[in-house]
Amino acid sequence: MTIRSDRDHGQRYRPRMSCLKKLEATVVQMQDPSTGVKGTDQKLNVTVIPHVITGQDIVAWITKNMNVDNDEAQAFGTMLVAYGYIYPLQDHKKLVLRPDGSLYRFQTPYFWPVQKWNAEDTDYAIYLAKRNIRKKGVLDAYEQEEYNRLHKWMNHKWDFIVMQAKEQYHAGKARQKADRVVFDCQERAYWIVHRPPAQTHSAMDYGLDRHIDPNAEEKKTYDYYRRIIIYTQQAVMRSRVKSSVSLGALAKYITTFKNHDPFLVPCLPSNPWQTDDDSYWELNAPDVEIPTKMRVERWSFSFYELLNDPRGRADFKIFLKKEFSGENLAFWEAAEELKWGTAASMSEKAEQIFKTFLAPGAPRWINIDGRTMGLTVKGLEHPHRYVLDAAQTHIFMLMKKDTFYRYLKSPVYKEMQKKAISPAPHNFTEAQLQENMRNRRPSIDPIITWQKEQEEKAKAAAAAGPIDIKKLMASKLDRK
């Protein structure tokens, strides 16, 4: 069979099995007479089987030649056995590599898993029939089941199958006893790999076939090239930054967040998954009264971090209230709700937002430049999901570049930093850990938390109402 293309993915050609080529290369190296794994002859009943290798020799070879440690070598060896390049002589149904004196042999290349053809049911039927002929009742339970199933489905060619089985059986008899034993072992190993026993899996199982056959050549008509041209043109014109700048930013992000990454620096008081104590989650709940110092620190990393944390956003709202500029955040939140909301509610929401934030003389009028305001108001004539995009971006950048920094310097934030708690690390004894494990606390169902949140929101919305600008300005003047 000729290989149609050198790409290693294709439906009938064992998709996603390009690893097989690399495995084969390694197996060939392992069989090198001078540098490969050393084999010996093994006596089995009355025959002598040549080129038998032990599990520990395989692991030692892999460790040395592939520059890996013992665990990895054993895992790799198990892959070789699972894919059928090496087969066990004892306990032949369990395809793992045991790093001890267990005996293995290299599979003959004829029986290697290849990309080019599947192990066919016809061949399997012939194999089972042959074993049946040799000695009745030698098939395992699962094999007998398969045999019966195949007999039923292939009834129309059963004569052919039996004939082939008989031929192979006679051909086998003509061989030397030693060769026959070896061939039987090899064939048996092949079928264990491709037709695994019940309750085990086969490494040959690759999941679903792809829908679009990647080996099929894409039709390269003129529109195919046109699309590439359109895409590449805008890609060329796209602005990009120097690698030093962008990679520097990636490294800076890692350094900034290093202490907040539970995998790098243990979280305080302790990681609930490790100690079975969920205080960490209690202390960092979305609506907690006093947040932890780490959490408050995180709010200062970027405006996005502040907004993303519900507790941080609440604190920011308190600051904005003091500054009488809560309308910016309120507008941003309303625009988010419009963007991510259901299609049905869009025009209603858009109208509400226009009345509250954008109309001249609106109760919570936001201060955006004339051009953006013009664009937005025009777009609101036919509202759609992204109609507030320009205005929202403007307001967001305003908050990010100005209000956010003032917040960080404000007494609201500084007070929060002072109040924030720093929990002491847990120091559980072994006995306490066992106790914790037995008493893992369940948590409130998120549905209940969500319902509560919605109730709170409704209450707040009803209580707040539109702020009267006139009254507000009057009170400001009074203070003066």
Next chain:
Amino acid sequence: MCDQTFLAITFGPCDNCSQNKPLMNIYLKNEPINYCSLCVELMACQGLAKGETTNTLKAESESLKAKLEEERAKLHDVELHQVAEKIEALGQFVMKTRRTLKGHGNKVLCMDWCRDKRRIVSSSQDGKVIVWDAYTTNKEHAVTMPCTWVMACAYAPSGCAVACGGLDNKCSVYPLSLDKNENLAAKKKSVAMHTNYLSSCSFTNSDMQILTSSGDGTCALWDVESGQLLQSFHGHSADVLSLHLAPSETGNTFVSGGCDKKANVWDMRSGQNVQSFETHESDINSVKYYPSGDAFATGSDDATCRLYDLRADREVAIYSRDSIIFGASSVDFSLSGRLLFAGYNDYSINVWDVLKGTRVAILFGHENRVSTVRVSPDGTAFCSGSWDNTLRIWA
């Protein structure tokens, strides 16, 4: 933290048909224009003009591609490992399996975390979708889908629903209930309809919209309540296997990876493919954004994971070893972005140092392929699902 240019004007009158639609920013003879996706497609398909042949177009596309590489190379002044030299090395890691979740009767194909940091939803080959409290290992909800191979599942941001789909070509949303005896399948809502299997789905910032990717080569954005298609994304030439929404403050882009070896970045508003990377040698099984949203990682059948920088517009790191020859099925970043967890088809999970490019740990335990790896929302643990029917929480 990123200052990605906000493309503010992406909706308005199309320069060609004047209808108010989401607009793509493209160039016609080096002049920027704003066309709607329909007009762009028409432009691509219009007949050959005078003097144009398929070959001239081919030559033009080749020269443009070369120009793009040239532009990218101009700003390629430093490598990631050089930047990483100044950063201190990581210590030893002790990551153990803290929970093993047994209950699926067949291969676990996908999982997702709830925002409460302890609940997860997982789906398997036999059509079962289970919601667990991973901390106590209790099963809270179970749904049996009418199809097998449920390859995609997602938890809603509110925690009140889950979405899943697979060979039925649909994505369905199941609202969860406090009543344990209620049959969740009764309230099921069919949202997405593709023409081939659903490979991945994700809620956007709310419960109201779902982004899906499919074996038919497209991604799509859907409105949950009405099932309406809001936007579709065409550009992959083979099955799309994975997608991930950008965590950045704008929340307007997502990345998808497919069997055509390409990873594409899309603008959700207009459907435009804004960036594309094709350096892998085989199918891309998984894509995930770096926590800052300025980069993303991919895991592929060519046994490598790669990091692509979006601002520099190129591949910046390859995570591979000679001893790793089986494909990576799933990748995810730790909270700071320093660690990359990757599950492989050789039953192991490799943990990579993102900056230095070295492997810091290899985790064994699963007895079959690792199909999915996800870090919890607060970064305290990660969960791996495998074809050995179990899920494991590692910390």
